[in-house]
Amino acid sequence: MARKKEVSAEQTQRNIIETAERLFMTHGYRAISTRRIAEECGITQPALYHHFPNKQAIYLEVVRSIMIQTEEAMAHVLQDHADSKDRIRQITYFMIMNHQGDMTQMFHDLQYEIDEEHRDTIQEWWMRSYFNPVMQTLTEGIAKGDILSIPSAPPMELTFFVLEMMKSFLPPSKQEHEARRSFADKKSKMLVDILFDGIRKK
Amino acid sequence: MARKKEVSAEQTQRNIIETAERLFMTHGYRAISTRRIAEECGITQPALYHHFPNKQAIYLEVVRSIMIQTEEAMAHVLQDHADSKDRIRQITYFMIMNHQGDMTQMFHDLQYEIDEEHRDTIQEWWMRSYFNPVMQTLTEGIAKGDILSIPSAPPMELTFFVLEMMKSFLPPSKQEHEARRSFADKKSKMLVDILFDGIRKK
DNA sequence: GAGTTAATTTATCAATTGATAAGTTATAAA
DNA sequence: TTTATAACTTATCAATTGATAAATTAACTC
Numbered sequence: 001m002a003r004k005k006e007v008s009a010e011q012t013q014r015n016i017i018e019t020a021e022r023l024f025m026t027h028g029y030r031a032i033s034t035r036r037i038a039e040e041c042g043i044t045q046p047a048l049y050h051h052f053p054n055k056q057a058i059y060l061e062v063v064r065s066i067m068i069q070t071e072e073a074m075a076h077v078l079q080d081h082a083d084s085k086d087r088i089r090q091i092t093y094f095m096i097m098n099h100q101g102d103m104t105q106m107f108h109d110l111q112y113e114i115d116e117e118h119r120d121t122i123q124e125w126w127m128r129s130y131f132n133p134v135m136q137t138l139t140e141g142i143a144k145g146d147i148l149s150i151p152s153a154p155p156m157e158l159t160f161f162v163l164e165m166m167k168s169f170l171p172p173s174k175q176e177h178e179a180r181r182s183f184a185d186k187k188s189k190m191l192v193d194i195l196f197d198g199i200r201k202k
Numbered sequence: 203m204a205r206k207k208e209v210s211a212e213q214t215q216r217n218i219i220e221t222a223e224r225l226f227m228t229h230g231y232r233a234i235s236t237r238r239i240a241e242e243c244g245i246t247q248p249a250l251y252h253h254f255p256n257k258q259a260i261y262l263e264v265v266r267s268i269m270i271q272t273e274e275a276m277a278h279v280l281q282d283h284a285d286s287k288d289r290i291r292q293i294t295y296f297m298i299m300n301h302q303g304d305m306t307q308m309f310h311d312l313q314y315e316i317d318e319e320h321r322d323t324i325q326e327w328w329m330r331s332y333f334n335p336v337m338q339t340l341t342e343g344i345a346k347g348d349i350l351s352i353p354s355a356p357p358m359e360l361t362f363f364v365l366e367m368m369k370s371f372l373p374p375s376k377q378e379h380e381a382r383r384s385f386a387d388k389k390s391k392m393l394v395d396i397l398f399d400g401i402r403k404k
Numbered sequence: 405g406a407g408t409t410a411a412t413t414t415a416t417c418a419a420t421t422g423a424t425a426a427g428t429t430a431t432a433a434a
Numbered sequence: 435t436t437t438a439t440a441a442c443t444t445a446t447c448a449a450t451t452g453a454t455a456a457a458t459t460a461a462c463t464c
Binding site: 425 | 435436437438439440441442443444445446447448449450451452453454455456457458459460461462463464
Binding site: 026027028030031085102104105108111112113145146147148150152153157158161164165167168169172186189190193194195196197198199200201 | 228229230232233287304306307310313314315347348349350352354355359360363366367369370371374388391392395396397398399400401402403
């Protein structure tokens with residue numbers, strides 16, 4: 001039967017995932033010990049193993065949580081904005097606002113620290129949450145005639161490129177909310193300005 | 203007095219640095235143990251400590267070696283090419299050809315794994331080898347009238363942006379030489395095409 | 405109130421880590 | 435030939451790691 005305790009298991013698990021997200025995404029998988037996570041959650045290290053089978057499972061749940069949030073946000077952007085440039089700017093804005101630390105760290109961990117058996121699942125999540133919405137925006141833009149079909153950059157490669165541009169803007173550490181808002185606003189504009197019109201003087 | 207042995211101390215040290223570069227730049231500082239480096243060098247782990255005072259010193263020497271090579275290459279590019287677009291393409295080409303693994307890993311390690319006391323020195327190296335040549339190319343391009351002065355992207359921020367674009371193209375692992383050449387050629391062209399003219403259809 | 409069980413703690417393990425001490429070998433200078 | 439020493443190896447250390455076992459606490463059901 002379900003319990004009603006001061007701190008429910010659900011709350012503890014959410015606490016663990018949120019704490020682990022902050023730590024893993026800033027320092028990387030290897031650099032964060034299970035003791036560190038437990039300490040910052042206010043519990044002891046073996047207590048983690050009541051909620052998750054091992055360290056990797058915590059990491060995977062963190063990644064899953066991030067991807068789900070992203071997928072929802074991306075869907076909203078595509079719903080609320082029709083213009084290609086607006087869409088790219090809004091997606092960039094979301095990523096700067098919500099992805100602390102560098103995401104590159106996450107991709108490195110997924111490639112080198114996480115068991116191969118989970119790669120396919122994660123790649124599927126990533127396609128749904130990150131890749132497809134950006135690719136859709138670009139191909140629709142090309143179809144509508146907003147966006148050039150560049151010979152040296154076919155749609156898939158262009159998508160990777162745009163995602164990498166976005167990643168490169170992520171701030172290294174957590175800022176206070178207002179500073180981050182203004183940073184995200186400035187950088188998302190800069191990205192679309194360069195991406196759409198380039199730096200060449202005509 | 204200097205010795206003449208079958209394998210000189212100099213050779214061993216170079217071997218250590220080259221091996222450590224490959225391993226550190228692929229897997230990151232924390233993921234590579236001193237035993238792993240020693241093993242792939244064909245020596246025992248304590249032997250490393252005859253040539254370097256500690257693990258961090260090996261890492262710093264790796265970084266120094268990379269930065270020196272880069273500084274030389276950048277100088278050559280600026281000497282041999284006058285056109286802004288050519289310069290950016292050549293710099294991109296060099297980075298793809300010579301930087302294995304992802305460089306973002308290196309920047310993460312420098313920020314989170316290396317003692318603060320070395321940061322200033324490394325930042326100086328980085329400014330000289332990476333930042334200044336690209337910034338010089340861009341500001342000269344603006345002065346010559348090749349490159350737009352974009353309000354949302356002042357020269358310094360534009361430089362960071364371009365460097366991030368280059369970083370994002372680095373292949374995750376070592377390829378064979380010819381495949382890498384063709385990859386570097388393709389990607390460097392793609393980068394300058396987008397960077398200079400953008401993706402907007404006119 | 406008794407009993408069950410979820411949630412968590414204390415104690416502990418084996419493996420891996422960076423680093424050091426002490427002994428060994430080979431080369432060059434004397 | 436002796437000798438000093440650079441370049442190693444073997445043996446070992448204390449600290450940290452992810453993980454498990456066993457004991458403890460608290461809450462809900464009956």
